[in-house]
Every structure is written in structure tokens, then in C-alpha cells.
Amino acid sequence: xxxxxxxxxxxxxxxxxxxxxxxxxxxxxxxxxxxxxxxxxxxxxxxxxxxxxxxxxxxxxxxxxxxxxxxxxxxxxxxxxxxxxxxxxxxxxxxxxxxxxxxxxxxxxxxxxxxxxxxxxxxxxxxxxxxxxxxxxxxxxxxxxxx
Numbered sequence: 001x002x003x004x005x006x007x008x009x010x011x012x013x014x015x016x017x018x019x020x021x022x023x024x025x026x027x028x029x030x031x032x033x034x035x036x037x038x039x040x041x042x043x044x045x046x047x048x049x050x051x052x053x054x055x056x057x058x059x060x061x062x063x064x065x066x067x068x069x070x071x072x073x074x075x076x077x078x079x080x081x082x083x084x085x086x087x088x089x090x091x092x093x094x095x096x097x098x099x100x101x102x103x104x105x106x107x108x109x110x111x112x113x114x115x116x117x118x119x120x121x122x123x124x125x126x127x128x129x130x131x132x133x134x135x136x137x138x139x140x141x142x143x144x145x146x147x
Contacts, residue, residue, distance in 0.1 A: 031048055031049065031076070032048075032049060032072065032073075032075060032076030032079060032080075033075065033076070033079050034046035034047060034048060035047050035048070035049060035064050035067070037053065037062050037064075037144065039055040039057070039058060039060055039062070039146070040058070040060065040146070041055060041057050041058040041060075043055050043056065043057055043058075045062075047062075047064050048064070049064055049065075049067065049072050049076075050064060050065055051064055052064070052065075055146075060146035060147070061146060061147040062144060062146055062147070063144075063147065064144070066142075066144055067142050067144070071139075071140050074139070075139055078135055078136065078139070082128070082131075082132045082135070085128060086120075086125075086128070089120060089124065093112065093113070093116040096112060097109045097112055097113065100112060
């Protein structure tokens, strides 16, 4: 607050607080993928494992703990494994780029980055997605009933 605002008797503005999104919650990535519930009245909701939900429109209660923990744990591990692969690829490319920079081979970075990006998006990412889709085909699906 400046001198002019103090003289005029203005109160300082309260800073706006940023509202975190669902995927930004602490531990949201490590908890596993959300469980999508569709109520019989048509309302959809994504819940974390272990949460309970009461439908706003019809009042039915849903409980995700009815899903077997071992099966959900398998899904969680599979999801984490396929999320880590692109991060590792990016970390390796970053390390190579830093090594080029420290050896005064900055021109090599300008060749490395386009080569790495094109190889990821043209070859590796489609292969990664194909393997992920094949891996999730065998995973179980559940039909939960309301309480």
C-alpha cells in the first residue's frame, strides 16, 4: 500500500487465493486414477479410491471401497509405470543437453532437442500408447450398486 492510498483511507486489497484443481491435490498422482461413477439418474462423478458419494439429484449413496483393493492396486501400479516413462525420457534428454552445454557444444543442443522431440512424437509416443492400451485391456471393470 502506497502513501497515496493511506491518505485516502483505502484498505489494502486481499490477495486472491488460487483454487487448486483436482489433479493438483497432494498425493493425487500417487493415489491412482480416479474412479468414474455414473448414477442411475445420469449424474457422473470421479472419486478417489475409498471415497463415498451421495448423488445430489436422487440421493443414492455410492462407496468405492467395494472395489477389491488388490485389483485397484494393480491398476494404480500400471498407471504409475506408464506415467513415469515419458518423465524418464525427458530427464535423459535434459541430462544430455546439460552435458552438451558444459562441454561447450551448444550447437549439439540445437540438434538434440528437435531430434528428441521428433523421435518421441513420431516413434516412441505411439508405441508407448499402444502398449498402454494393450495393458489396460486386461484390467477388470466393476459394476457398483448404490447402497
